[in-house]
Amino acid sequence: MSSNFNNNKNKSKSKKSNNKNKKKREDFEVSNNEDLEVKEGRVIEALPAALFRVKFADGKDLICFLRGKIKVFKIKILVGDKVLVEIDPYGGKGRIVRRM
Numbered sequence: 001m002s003s004n005f006n007n008n009k010n011k012s013k014s015k016k017s018n019n020k021n022k023k024k025r026e027d028f029e030v031s032n033n034e035d036l037e038v039k040e041g042r043v044i045e046a047l048p049a050a051l052f053r054v055k056f057a058d059g060k061d062l063i064c065f066l067r068g069k070i071k072v073f074k075i076k077i078l079v080g081d082k083v084l085v086e087i088d089p090y091g092g093k094g095r096i097v098r099r100m
Helices: 004-013 068-072
Strands: 037-047 051-056 061-066 082-087 094-099
Touching: 037 061, 051 082, 051 094, 061 068, 061 082, 068 094
Parallel strands: 061 094
Antiparallel strands: 037 051, 037 082, 051 061, 082 094
16 A cells, blocks of 8 residues: 655655855855955964954954854864954954954
8 A cells, every 4th residue: 555645745845955056165255345354363362252362464463253153153263273354444353254
């Protein structure tokens, strides 16, 4: 005895995934806002409340916070990690957008 009910149910749920729209890691875009300067630095100190002190190649250091997606995916940032930081033109806190 064959069950038509289960066959119809499985057919309606099966969908083919479309891999054309998925971005690869190489296609990473930092930001669409061109006012932000992007620099590579190294974490020298971990501060409370998910803040980090980052030192850049030019000798400056800046307090930075984490991007929301880094928090959501629980990516750990440790002292000594290389990171990519967006710096606003007003000289406030930087935003860590990627761990290298």
